[in-house]
Amino acid sequence: MDVDAGPLDVGVVPFDRGARVAVAALAGGKAADARIHAAADVAADERLRPGARIVWQDAKSAAPVLLDAGVPIDRVRDVRLVHRILVEARSLPLEERWARSLRTDAEALFSLAPEAEPLDALAEQLRLQDAAIGDDAGLAMLAGAESMGALVAVELGREGLPFDPARHDALLEDALGERPTATGRPRRMEALAAEVRSALGDASLNPDSPQEVLRALRRAGVDVASTARWELREQDHPAIEPLIAYKRMARLHTANGWAWAHRWARVDDRGRCRLAIEYVPGGVVTGRWATEGSGAMQIARQIRGAVAAEPGMRLVVADAAQLEPRALAALARDEALAEAGRGADLYQALVDRGVVDTRTHAKLGMLGALYGGTTGESAVVLPRLARAYPRAMAAVEGAARAGERRERVRTWLGRASPEPPRWRDDERGGRQARAWGRFTRNFVVQGTAAEWALAWMAGVRRAIRDVDGAALVCFLHDEVIVQAPAERAAEVAEAVQEAAALAGRTLFGAFPIEFPVQTAVVGDWGQAK
DNA sequence: AGAGCATGCGCC
DNA sequence: AAAAGGCGCATGCTCT
Numbered sequence: 001m002d003v004d005a006g007p008l009d010v011g012v013v014p015f016d017r018g019a020r021v022a023v024a025a026l027a028g029g030k031a032a033d034a035r036i037h038a039a040a041d042v043a044a045d046e047r048l049r050p051g052a053r054i055v056w057q058d059a060k061s062a063a064p065v066l067l068d069a070g071v072p073i074d075r076v077r078d079v080r081l082v083h084r085i086l087v088e089a090r091s092l093p094l095e096e097r098w099a100r101s102l103r104t105d106a107e108a109l110f111s112l113a114p115e116a117e118p119l120d121a122l123a124e125q126l127r128l129q130d131a132a133i134g135d136d137a138g139l140a141m142l143a144g145a146e147s148m149g150a151l152v153a154v155e156l157g158r159e160g161l162p163f164d165p166a167r168h169d170a171l172l173e174d175a176l177g178e179r180p181t182a183t184g185r186p187r188r189m190e191a192l193a194a195e196v197r198s199a200l201g202d203a204s205l206n207p208d209s210p211q212e213v214l215r216a217l218r219r220a221g222v223d224v225a226s227t228a229r230w231e232l233r234e235q236d237h238p239a240i241e242p243l244i245a246y247k248r249m250a251r252l253h254t255a256n257g258w259a260w261a262h263r264w265a266r267v268d269d270r271g272r273c274r275l276a277i278e279y280v281p282g283g284v285v286t287g288r289w290a291t292e293g294s295g296a297m298q299i300a301r302q303i304r305g306a307v308a309a310e311p312g313m314r315l316v317v318a319d320a321a322q323l324e325p326r327a328l329a330a331l332a333r334d335e336a337l338a339e340a341g342r343g344a345d346l347y348q349a350l351v352d353r354g355v356v357d358t359r360t361h362a363k364l365g366m367l368g369a370l371y372g373g374t375t376g377e378s379a380v381v382l383p384r385l386a387r388a389y390p391r392a393m394a395a396v397e398g399a400a401r402a403g404e405r406r407e408r409v410r411t412w413l414g415r416a417s418p419e420p421p422r423w424r425d426d427e428r429g430g431r432q433a434r435a436w437g438r439f440t441r442n443f444v445v446q447g448t449a450a451e452w453a454l455a456w457m458a459g460v461r462r463a464i465r466d467v468d469g470a471a472l473v474c475f476l477h478d479e480v481i482v483q484a485p486a487e488r489a490a491e492v493a494e495a496v497q498e499a500a501a502l503a504g505r506t507l508f509g510a511f512p513i514e515f516p517v518q519t520a521v522v523g524d525w526g527q528a529k
Numbered sequence: 530a531g532a533g534c535a536t537g538c539g540c541c
Numbered sequence: 542a543a544a545a546g547g548c549g550c551a552t553g554c555t556c557t
Contacts, residue, residue: 210535210537224542225542226537228542255539255551296549297548323541370545373544375543379544443547477540479541
């Protein structure tokens with residue numbers, strides 16, 4: 001092996017449904033020395049050594065083959081995801097070949113012959129992307145972070161989230177009452193349904209039907225226009241309390257109840273019960289991830305205790321405190337806000353510095369700044385924040401005004417907001433313009449926070465690589481969970497915090513912004529915070 | 530019967 | 542009918 005060779009781009013194309021893999025060096029838009037391997041032998045290709053940049057059409061179809069073969073991967077380019085970013089960033093002419101490659105999905109790749117052609121195509125795409133990125137350090141970093149994120153997503157999906165069905169069952173019975181034997185509602189839900197029916201004098205009422213409930217409420221003299229909780233709360237009628245309680249239970253029952261667990265929990269080949277979670281990197285326009293199917297990014301707090309460490313293991317639950325305000329301070333280069341963030345609680349710092357009078361007001365004001373609040377308490381506190389942190393406020397205000405003018409805005413690393421929809425030049429159009437402005441205002445902050453989270457996760461992945469038995473098992477925007485052997489959990493917790501600091505420096509250089517991470521080493525997720 | 534929308538609510 | 546950004550999902554309900 002020539003250890004003096006420079007960084008090598010290595011293209012990987014699986015075919016025959018992953019039974020075989022084509023590997024080639026990519027340079028100058030060409031694939032060189034293509035070799036075909038049986039999937040199990042691919043690790044023997046010495047070009048796939050640490051330090052090489054592995055290039056694939058998309059992680060979902062290509063990564064499993066390499067992961068199964070035990071190929072260490074530490075740099076990667078996901079051509080599909082980076083393509084999307086670059087097209088949106090308008091750094092690239094929309095050439096026909098790009099449009100074509102967008103349509104090349106995983107299935108199409110599988111059906112391609114193992115000839116050089118797909119590898120050449122990959123090489124050409126890589127060349128075009130690198131040319132488009134040029135010397136834009138932000139886009140280069142974003143391309144790397146997005147690609148590594150896609151790999152982490154595949155790894156998370158393969159790992160699954162440790163899940164204890166017995167605990168889940170107990171938590172549900174506690175919240176909803178005894179589970180029904182056949183069809184029908186859990187006991188406490190059924191009791192509440194009966195209470196609602198009796199209070200509204202409608203023995204056949206289906207409490208799951210908003211229309212029926214609305215009609216019944218109005219018949220009973222309750223003046224509401226919907227059955228939304230916020231509206232019900234303002235009413236005084238004996239049906240209201242059980243109805244709200246019922247709806248809360250119904251939500252848990254349908255979203256994270258027994259059927260949900262049955263659908264998404266699986267027992268892997270080592271006898272461990274895990275929730276199968278398919279993450280979709282870049283699934284949200286801002287760059288946040290989404291999930292496909294399981295709703296795993298919305299798991300109700302009430303049942304998080306069912307996510308439990310396996311024997312001999314602990315969960316390291318880590319969440320980044322006030323990530324978005326910190327992302328805002330950094331992208332706006334607001335030294336004063338960054339200074340307030342020096343410490344674990346940015347909101348409390350605003351109180352201590354006399355900017356606002358209570359922590360709740362600090363939070364409300366910040367939410368208003370990030371989302372564009374114009375009413376209520378948030379609007380009252382906002383001017384105080386604007387006076388104390390003019391740079392941060394100018395950044396979000398600027399993004400909002402740009403959006404209203406139909407301009408596209410960018411995150412810190414350069415992800416562009418989507419093309420705005422059309423709106424008329426009338427009052428309704430004005431409302432739409434302001435709504436779009438609220439979106440672009442939030443886009444720059446949410447998107448930048450998502451970029452930080454990608455960098456954080458890449459760092460966590462690297463940091464736990466040498467901790468035998470440790471694995472990332474969950475990601476939730478500003479929170480990660482690592483399962484680790486009990487005796488090494490404390491060490492992992494520290495590494496996760498260091499990775500956060502490193503992510504901050506990677507994105508924002510010497511700008512003095514801190515990203516404190518709260519960690520808890522616990523037996524189950526319900527014990528964290 | 531299935532597609533697609535509306536409602537409502539959980540998460541960040 | 543929500544005020545204020547981003548989602549996903551279950552259910553009811555209407556339209557085809």
